Amino acid sequence: xxxxxxxVDYISELSRLSLPEEEKEAMAAQLERxxxxxxxxxxLDTAGVEPMSHVFxxxxxxxxxxxxxxxxxxxxxxxxxxxxxxxxxxxxxxx
Amino acid sequence: xxxxxxxxxxxTQGIKTSCASKILGDFRPPYEATASALLTEAGAVSIGKTxxxxxxxxxxxETSFYGPVKNPWDLSRAPGGSSGGSAAAVAARSCWYxxxxxxxxxxxxxxxxxxxTGVKPTYGTVSRYGLIAYASSLDQIGPLARDAADxxxxxxxxxxxxxxxxxxxxxxxxxxxxxxxxxxxGLKIGVPTDCFGDGLNxxxxxxxxxxxxxxxxxxxxxxxxxxxxxEYVVPAYYIIAAAEASSNLSRxxxxxxxxxxxxxxxxxxxxxxTRTEGFGMEVKRRILLGTFVLSSGYYDxxxxxxxxxxxxxxxxxxxxxxxxxxxxxxxxxxxxxxLGESLSDPLQMYLSxxxxxxxxxxxxxxxxxxxxxxxxxxxxxxxxxxxxxxEGRLLNAAHAFQSDTDWHKRAPKGGEEL
Amino acid sequence: xxxxxxxxxxTHVELATKTKIFCSCTTAFGGDPNTHxxxxxxxxxxxxxxxxxxxxxxxxxxxxALNCExxxxxxxxxxxxxxxxxxxxxxxxxxxxxxxxxGRVDIGGGKTVxxxxxxxxxxxxxxxxxxxxxxxxxxxxxxxxxxxxxxxEPDFRTADExxxxxxxxxETLTYLGVSDCKMQEGSLRCDVNLSVRPAGSxxxxxxxxxxxxxxxxxxxxxxxxxxxxxxELIQEGKRVVQETRRWDENKDATYxxxxxxxxxxxxxxxxxxxxxxxxxxxxxDALRAAQPELAPAKRARWQADWxxxxxxxxxxxxxxxxxxxxxxxxxxxxxxxxxxxxxxxQVLAALSARAMEPKAMPLTPPTLARLIALVEGGALNRNTxxxxxxxxxDADGDVDAYVRDHGLxxxxxxxxxxxxxxxVLCANPKSVEDYxxxxxxxxxxxxxxxxxxxxxxxxxRAVNRLLRDRLA
Numbered sequence: 001x002x003x004x005x006x007x008v009d010y011i012s013e014l015s016r017l018s019l020p021e022e023e024k025e026a027m028a029a030q031l032e033r034x035x036x037x038x039x040x041x042x043x044l045d046t047a048g049v050e051p052m053s054h055v056f057x058x059x060x061x062x063x064x065x066x067x068x069x070x071x072x073x074x075x076x077x078x079x080x081x082x083x084x085x086x087x088x089x090x091x092x093x094x095x
Numbered sequence: 096x097x098x099x100x101x102x103x104x105x106x107t108q109g110i111k112t113s114c115a116s117k118i119l120g121d122f123r124p125p126y127e128a129t130a131s132a133l134l135t136e137a138g139a140v141s142i143g144k145t146x147x148x149x150x151x152x153x154x155x156x157e158t159s160f161y162g163p164v165k166n167p168w169d170l171s172r173a174p175g176g177s178s179g180g181s182a183a184a185v186a187a188r189s190c191w192y193x194x195x196x197x198x199x200x201x202x203x204x205x206x207x208x209x210x211x212t213g214v215k216p217t218y219g220t221v222s223r224y225g226l227i228a229y230a231s232s233l234d235q236i237g238p239l240a241r242d243a244a245d246x247x248x249x250x251x252x253x254x255x256x257x258x259x260x261x262x263x264x265x266x267x268x269x270x271x272x273x274x275x276x277x278x279x280x281g282l283k284i285g286v287p288t289d290c291f292g293d294g295l296n297x298x299x300x301x302x303x304x305x306x307x308x309x310x311x312x313x314x315x316x317x318x319x320x321x322x323x324x325x326e327y328v329v330p331a332y333y334i335i336a337a338a339e340a341s342s343n344l345s346r347x348x349x350x351x352x353x354x355x356x357x358x359x360x361x362x363x364x365x366x367x368x369t370r371t372e373g374f375g376m377e378v379k380r381r382i383l384l385g386t387f388v389l390s391s392g393y394y395d396x397x398x399x400x401x402x403x404x405x406x407x408x409x410x411x412x413x414x415x416x417x418x419x420x421x422x423x424x425x426x427x428x429x430x431x432x433x434l435g436e437s438l439s440d441p442l443q444m445y446l447s448x449x450x451x452x453x454x455x456x457x458x459x460x461x462x463x464x465x466x467x468x469x470x471x472x473x474x475x476x477x478x479x480x481x482x483x484x485x486e487g488r489l490l491n492a493a494h495a496f497q498s499d500t501d502w503h504k505r506a507p508k509g510g511e512e513l
Numbered sequence: 514x515x516x517x518x519x520x521x522x523x524t525h526v527e528l529a530t531k532t533k534i535f536c537s538c539t540t541a542f543g544g545d546p547n548t549h550x551x552x553x554x555x556x557x558x559x560x561x562x563x564x565x566x567x568x569x570x571x572x573x574x575x576x577x578a579l580n581c582e583x584x585x586x587x588x589x590x591x592x593x594x595x596x597x598x599x600x601x602x603x604x605x606x607x608x609x610x611x612x613x614x615x616g617r618v619d620i621g622g623g624k625t626v627x628x629x630x631x632x633x634x635x636x637x638x639x640x641x642x643x644x645x646x647x648x649x650x651x652x653x654x655x656x657x658x659x660x661x662x663x664x665x666e667p668d669f670r671t672a673d674e675x676x677x678x679x680x681x682x683x684e685t686l687t688y689l690g691v692s693d694c695k696m697q698e699g700s701l702r703c704d705v706n707l708s709v710r711p712a713g714s715x716x717x718x719x720x721x722x723x724x725x726x727x728x729x730x731x732x733x734x735x736x737x738x739x740x741x742x743x744x745e746l747i748q749e750g751k752r753v754v755q756e757t758r759r760w761d762e763n764k765d766a767t768y769x770x771x772x773x774x775x776x777x778x779x780x781x782x783x784x785x786x787x788x789x790x791x792x793x794x795x796x797x798d799a800l801r802a803a804q805p806e807l808a809p810a811k812r813a814r815w816q817a818d819w820x821x822x823x824x825x826x827x828x829x830x831x832x833x834x835x836x837x838x839x840x841x842x843x844x845x846x847x848x849x850x851x852x853x854x855x856x857x858x859q860v861l862a863a864l865s866a867r868a869m870e871p872k873a874m875p876l877t878p879p880t881l882a883r884l885i886a887l888v889e890g891g892a893l894n895r896n897t898x899x900x901x902x903x904x905x906x907d908a909d910g911d912v913d914a915y916v917r918d919h920g921l922x923x924x925x926x927x928x929x930x931x932x933x934x935x936x937v938l939c940a941n942p943k944s945v946e947d948y949x950x951x952x953x954x955x956x957x958x959x960x961x962x963x964x965x966x967x968x969x970x971x972x973x974r975a976v977n978r979l980l981r982d983r984l985a
Contacts, residue, residue: 003387007387008383010390011383011386011387011390012383014386014390014593014778014780015341015345015370015382015383015386016345016348016363016366016367016370016595017367017370017371017374017379017382017383018367018368018371019371019379027379027380027383030380030441030442031380031383031384031387033442034333034384034441034442034445035384035387035397037330037442038330038333038334038397040326040327040330041327041330041331041334041400041401041404042400043326043327044324044327044404044407046400046403046404046406046407049403049406049407050403050406051399051402051403051405051406052402052403052405052406052409053232053402053588053782053783053785054232054262054783054785054788054789055218055232055405055409055456055457055458056218056219056262056264056458056483056788058219058262058264058788059788059789059790059791060788060790060791061261061262061563061564061787061788062563062564062565062566062569063258063532063537063563063564063565063566064565064566065530065531065532065565065566065567065568066531066532066537067531067532067537067538067539068532068537068538068551070538070539070548070549070550070551071125071126071550071551071552072125073545073547073548073550075125076125076547076550076551076552076555077547078123078125079121079122079123079125079351079352079353080350080351080352081120081349081350081352081353081354081355082355082648084650086545086546086547086650086652087546087547087641087650087651087652088350088351088547088597088650088651088653089646089648089649089650089651090350090362090365090597090640090648090649090651091359091361091362091365091648091649092361092362092642092647092648092649093362093596093597093598093640093642093649104559105559106558106559112558114558119558122558124552124557124558124559125552125557126552126557126559126560128559223559223561224559224560224561225559225560226559227558227559228558228559230785231785231786232785258563259560259561259563260561260563261561261562261563261564261786261787261788262561262785262786262787262788338782339782339785341593341780342591342593342602342603342780342782345593345595345601345602345603346556346558346600346601346602347558348595348602350597350600350651351555351556351557351600352557352558362597366595386780389593389780389781389782390778390780391778391780394780394782398782
């Protein structure tokens, strides 16, 4: 299928990536080649095959509802790029 | 006290864990991955974190933000990837062994290029807690070491159910080291003819098929079989891996940890700038590909289709293991490429994963071991694939091979004395 | 032309588990920002979710009570979007195989509302803007608190029906003990999908979705406002735009939220980190058998078995703790009507004076039952009993000890009462005279004097009888 720069824009927007204009066309061409190659899968008839998300018959893995003390807040916040003693900071995000 | 290297996508408490990406900045996890905790408890001493392809996306360790790793056998060549740093460190005898992760061949292929032994265990048998996810349904931690016996000893420590990883399970193997008898009498080795056709380097073909001869001489039975799904494995793998990656890597947004871009204007710009400048090209390519295959209108044609193909591939393996105990295939179509040769053509790079990715799709154990060298003196690897929980069988066959050969004992220049 | 309003609801209910859905952090409300957090619920790389067993159990219990089909093979999916209150940038939810489907709720007046589905998911964090630094603070304490989202079919036609449904839902879920349904703490939140169409039309109009409705009152007002807004638009020849609108409580109006780019494309796909859940028949049978009796059944039973008035039944079932308190008190021997009167009177008054929830009440059923027994047995008169109740309420004190220590036992010895009557008659000849000359009021005064003489501990009936005998 044709991967247009509009489509690249759309998936970039969803991915929160903004490619510079000069990279967009190259990316569109590469993706088109890759996606075109993936169309090989259409040669395989999979009618009636159940999509397999988990390869194992593993099921029903649970945790008991028992409280474990939370992590020290200073440790959780230590890696935040915008330092604050009690929260993660972002530019205005409340409507 | 055994010195080990740890791939830098495995979280080490208080120690910088970068995934070889700019976007993780100086991230020091406030927690330890289960795998490294188990090894430390068993007496391992980490000599450092090993370089890798950014977020384990690549086949040469050239996509690392911190620069490429060189192959100890030939410094102009790539060590393979994505666990290239781990494989090179073991080959160069910088550490006794290393742990890596394997999503589509990332332990086995660099092990092959660097002449060491590596195992990608059965999905779920080694905890993924603390392994920074690339593709959650395919990722698995495993050892890279000098021979199968060392791999067995490391897996004995690593395997087991972890309450913090819901996809982990009780190892139905264990005591692997004790089980290495070298006795392969009656073992049925399947050689899928579809894996030895066009596109495979002749020297690699000969060296890998010679493994069958060695095992046969020790009493194994070798049978040819067809594995008619080879052309579908790479597209199915890249669709599934990219889809999961696009979601797994969304959390890197410059808010909670890692690097944040400067000079942004508002929230949307913070996200866009941080992610655009923080991720390398190959990572961005896979995020976009994954976003595309999951997006409205394309999900069924690509993602859902790939999950169906995955079921077909799993079934092909099930059929193969009805008649065989193990499968023998190449690890890669050729030996280590020159640095700088691979990145220009992403699709070509993806296609070189053709022998390894199906093992991840089916959740099977796979092992890569040195089985020869090409005319340039570069190591060649052979892959053994087992059924679920077939680690014991896999390692024993490799051990049998290594009892009769010395490819695994060869070291690159500078490493011989150790 | 007459118009019909068509409404469907999406209700998010926080489950009353002790821990979060995928990690072992507490779900306690409040707490300093980011103190109920760990690497899992803050989305640190390499961490993994593990499902809380209780969440599944509560979701199934809710589904059973709402007459849903329970999905025997259920899975989680990822819903992907970027927002700072969602640290993983995806919400673990259920799209393809939700835990419950096709339910129905009887909301009274012969009306049934169909439940489309009920699924499990995780809550997001809280964002608070700080104008001083012009930055928003992200607090992840609420991240990962378990939710069920209950989606109805577009079966409502009026705000009253919506409120009746929510009342019913709240009653059901609190009786099950799966949620406290406190709107003020955000544990019950509602999005309203609304469209209008000419009465009698079989087609649905374009709908809008309203968010930020934090009380039943706000829901009712928002529905009225939005229905009128849409009708006016259509009458003016304009068209309704499918969009999300926010209810502004202060302005009493809805307004369109900034529309983010094009349509949302959440790229749902199966969550690879959580294995599927398969429910056995045994599991379902056990949960079904353990379902508690819900309020309507209790009301019917109390009316039928104990002849309790409808009003009392409604009052006592307004809160599951109160209902249980009532039943336990009756089980300890208190006559149902007496127990009901005490609870609707003294107990509710005491709670209200202390601004206390029934759940936090210190008084226990044995204490109230003992108090009622003393009154019934004549050992304590009612006025004294009320005083004892006040005295023992806060520490669930020992009724018998209190009565003994304060000498409050009712005087049931006729000789003692007779002596007191004698003293009062001697001291009040004028009143005796008045009574005999036909002034009934004087009798009341004399009774009061006798009660006073006995420090209020006498049985008023005995005083009446003995006084009348003596004056006859």
